[in-house]
Amino acid sequence: MFPESIRFQSITRHIATNWASSAQLPEELVLLQNGWGTLSSAVQRADEPCWTPATPLPNIPSTNNPINIWTVGQAAVALGIMLYKGRHVNLMLLANEQLATVPETVGGASYFRTFLTVNYVRVLNIDGENPGDLYGTVKVTDFWGEHTVYDRASGDTEEVYPQGLITLTGPSTAIDADDSVTISVSLKDHDTLSPDDEIAE
Numbered sequence: 001m002f003p004e005s006i007r008f009q010s011i012t013r014h015i016a017t018n019w020a021s022s023a024q025l026p027e028e029l030v031l032l033q034n035g036w037g038t039l040s041s042a043v044q045r046a047d048e049p050c051w052t053p054a055t056p057l058p059n060i061p062s063t064n065n066p067i068n069i070w071t072v073g074q075a076a077v078a079l080g081i082m083l084y085k086g087r088h089v090n091l092m093l094l095a096n097e098q099l100a101t102v103p104e105t106v107g108g109a110s111y112f113r114t115f116l117t118v119n120y121v122r123v124l125n126i127d128g129e130n131p132g133d134l135y136g137t138v139k140v141t142d143f144w145g146e147h148t149v150y151d152r153a154s155g156d157t158e159e160v161y162p163q164g165l166i167t168l169t170g171p172s173t174a175i176d177a178d179d180s181v182t183i184s185v186s187l188k189d190h191d192t193l194s195p196d197d198e199i200a201e
Contacts, residue, residue, distance in 0.1 A: 010078065031067050032078065035143045037178035043075045116140065116177040118149050120165045127189040127197040133157035134166060134199065136187035143179045147171035150187075157190045 011029050025033065032039075042057040053073025069075050118140065126132030135157045138150035148170045152158055160166055166187075175181065187199040 028067065031143070034179045035067060038143050038176060039069065039075050039078070041178060043072060114177040116142070116175040116181055118168065118171075118175075118183075121150060121168065121185075122163065122165055123160050123187070123199065125162055126160055126164075126199055127191075129189060131159045131161040131164070132199075133190040134160040134187060135190055136199070137185075138166075138168075138187070139184045140171065140175050141182040141184070142176045144176060147173060147175050154188070154190055154196065 011025070011032060014023075014025060014029055039057075051072050053071060053076070055072045056070060057072060057075055067078075069078055118138075121138055123132075123134065126134060135152040135154050136150070137148065137152075140147045140149055149168055150166060151169055158167060185200045187201075188196045189199050190196050
């Protein structure tokens with residue numbers, strides 16, 4: 001993913017400036033790196049005769065956008081690419097914000113996106129108990145943020161047998177699989193007479 005994401009002008013500048021010191025990418029540039037697929041596919045989907053630099057990117061959520069890129073023009077500038085606009089206009093770099101006119105929506109069109117589905121979570125062993133009292137969280141983090149797949153408090157345990165499936169409680173929104181995804185698990189077995197045992201982490 002990194003060789004592709006280096007097309008981002010801001011990442012290129014950071015690497016060129018900090019090559020000798022090997023400074024790590026700041027968080028906002030990591031978000032850009034991880035969001036390469038999401039942004040580039042959105043720009044491709046918007047590449048149609050009616051777009052302008054102010055055209056909203058299709059399939060970009062209206063909220064919870066950590067990199068604050070909303071339009072074709074903003075994405076094209078960040079990606080460092082040029083788009084062809086119609087037959088009678090030459091290739092242009094969309095860095096000129098004065099090109100923006102009245103924003104045009106990309107309505108009525110269907111666009112494909114890649115989503116991740118968590119079908120089940122199986123507990124192989126629950127602290128040697130049969131059954132055990134399970135609680136904890138399973139969370140998935142994509143480009144847009146964190147999605148909770150399982151969330152039970154210690155006072156709301158679930159009875160689970162070895163090799164059993166837990167009852168998923170989410171996610172409440174779709175998980176975007178165009179880019180990297182992280183799954184974090186923190187599950188415990190509740191014990192009345194002893195400290196709770198970590199089942200998965």
